[in-house]
Amino acid sequence: MAGIKNFNKAEVVTLKEQVAYQEGQVVSKTLAQNEHLSVTLFAFDKDEEISTHESGGDAFVTCLDGVGKITIDGEEYILKEGESIVMPAKHPHAVYGQEQFKMLLVVVF
Secondary structure (H helix, E strand, O other): OOOOOOOOOOOOOOHHHOOOOOOOOOOEEEEEOOOOEEEEEEEOOOOOOOEEOOOOOOOEEEEEEEEEEEEOOOOOEEEEEEOOEEEEEOOOEEEEEEEEEEEEEEOOO
């Protein structure tokens, strides 16, 4: 099983500084991925999104910076720095950068 990648080990870091905003884009940085778990940092420019889709695992999102809009089963939730939400497996969901928005995504399969 692979461990953490794309990340300095034995070093104190600030998560939101590990992925940068890019104009007109959604930027991602995978930290771990296997058949049981996926850990990814995202930076959404304002008005950028990941359109509605479903996942095979529960997706735990923590806002690291800015303001994001999470839609689950058609219901909208606003996420601000320090707040988290779970997007349940096999439920349609989407993520939108209401402002510039950074998040940590942990999917448990």
